[in-house]
Amino acid sequence: MSAILQRIKEIEDEVSRTQRNKNTEYHLGQLKAKVAKLRRELLAEPKSSGGGGDGFDVSKTGDARVGFIGFPSVGKSTLLSNLAGVYSEVAAYEFTTLTTVPGVIRYKGSKVQLLDLPGIIEGAKDGKGRGRQVIAVARTCSLIFIVLDVLKPLHDKKVIERELEGFGIRLNKQPPDISYRKKNKGGVNLSQVVPQSYLDLNTVKAILAEYKIHNADIVLKCDATSDDLIDVVEGNRTYIPCIYLLNKIDQISIQELDIIYKIPHAVPISAHHKWNFDDLLEKMWDYLNLVRIYTKPKGQLPDYETPVVLHADASTVENLCNKLHKAILREFKHAVVWGTSVKFSPMRVGKEHVLHDEDVVQIVKKL
Template identity: 65%
Template sequence: MSTTVEKIKNIEDEMAKTQKNKATSFHLGQLKAKLAKLKRELLAGPTGSGGGSGGAGFDVARTGVASVGFIGFPSVGKSTLLNKLTGTHSEAADYEFTTLTTVPGVIMYKGAKIQMLDLPGIIEGAKDGKGRGKQVIAVARTCNLIFIVLDVNKPLAHKRIIEKELEGFGIRINKAPPNIVFKKKEKGGVNITNTVPLTHLDNDEIRAVMGEYRITSADIAFRCDATVDDLIDILEAPSRRYIPVVYVLNKIDSISIEELDILSRIPNAVPISSENNWNLDELLEVMWQKLNLVRVYTKPKGRLPDYEQPVVLRSSGCTVEDFCNQIHKSLVEDFKVAVVYGQSVKHQPQQVGLSHVLMDEDVITILKR
């Protein structure tokens, strides 16, 4: 009997040989849906855990308001970078596979405690279970941001391979979830609506995917020009993670200015030399922007604001209610009004309610009933 890996390879081979046109769209849609299900089965493993467990030596106690995972091939300088940024001792050397477990470190940046995780080097085929790839990427799936650390002497080849491994593990890089609303029903068939023209997807592909997932009745509303992969991602939603990525181009001390100028054009890339401490400040600033954290300073009534220890909220769009819940849930129960200074209000200060959306570096006083 064929293994799951063999079944995946057979489907990928068949897809590669099949030319996409109107006559083959149903068949290709069916193949892509089968492939997604097989990959989920492979990543879940024998325990059906969905790839969520890192395994011995990989799980670490989480701390801080956000986590950043370092992923890359062996010997690209991840451990040296962790040491320079956090002061954590992660063994670094010029030979492969120095780091064999997840090594955590913590950095305080702009008042926020951020955990950094140096993950073992991955190899091509990680998503298929080679090396310790599944454990490495399983930990990466839990991170708020990923640094893909690349050696500038061979960046593009490694970049493509790592992206393929992450995508194969259900991680979507620098993407937002597709704007598709899917609702399963008891009866009534499959009802498809779209608010924009669908140029990459036709009804045959949609029918094929629905059939493969044995969905006979559902409402599907496309609010973006979706592909068949986008549709499958919505159906596979629990196993998909949308994570921002920064490409860290390390060892720039080993290349010329002209070569560096070309590599710097890679989107979401930051060139550094971890060995020489070059450009680490810019890397941290880009990290801050990607994490999208919001600092809120507290001002007790009748006293000056506390600018030393902000309350850090995990993402923009956080409300006064989110702020109250992060301090103590009783604040919401006794809440009367909040007095806010900062970018989020028109008047300085301004009284607002629980639904008011806070912005970075707002100052807030909570008044109780």
């Protein structure tokens, strides 16, 4: 492993020394592809350093999973205790939490699993501390809370982002709009839907050559970088929304708080005093992108107490039926919907219909 780390450091040093412009993009693309391949090797060994074992393997429950990540002693355990009423050991020394501590919170009819992960340290992506196990669990989360000390947020934020990036986790980003298809012959064909600032055919060929790919069709539908293309070729990147929790605001002034509010994707809180938890939970709900569907048995009132919770990207009637019971689809005739997803309330729809938050649905079965 030390040999791989040394090689990664040498290449990254060369990248940092190389001035980025159109003429050097070809060389930088090659170097970054080499680093990506080496990091994949690094993460593949040893296999025992995955997310399971030693208290890290926590079964998924609920409608979504939120992981707390941060340096030691930033208040993650206090936050879990005060949000979910779960005891997670708190002390005045670092590395109090040594395993994953789960909790559950109910919000707007949903059940959200919270995971207090052990504090990570700089160099986690290179195998230091328990960084591999921590970030392996983070990859399974629907949302990440990065908990920061409000007195030094920007430095810690950059370090943690760098560690997560090294593990292939992309925060608050969408997958690059790039179509990529390997083929058996014909060379590399590059199509550009929009003008490109960084990539040209030679740079694309250089990156693919590092992966021993010499025949492929590439369609760039965005102004892509070499990093974007490498992410698509690697195919193992995880795109996760993230909220930065700036903890311990009881230690700063009102004027400083006004400045901190301008940090994107951030919520200032005091885990100890339970300050600003309402804003935190509301933002959590927005970033989880969930929708609540109320079911209505025929001839009865809708069940507003226990909604069926789906992700907004998969909120079809078909997915609703599968979550209720897989046998429902076999007898499905149509659904009747009340809500903003239909032009008229009620309206008859098929199983492909996309539901909106707080729609009311009645499933009609075949006779």
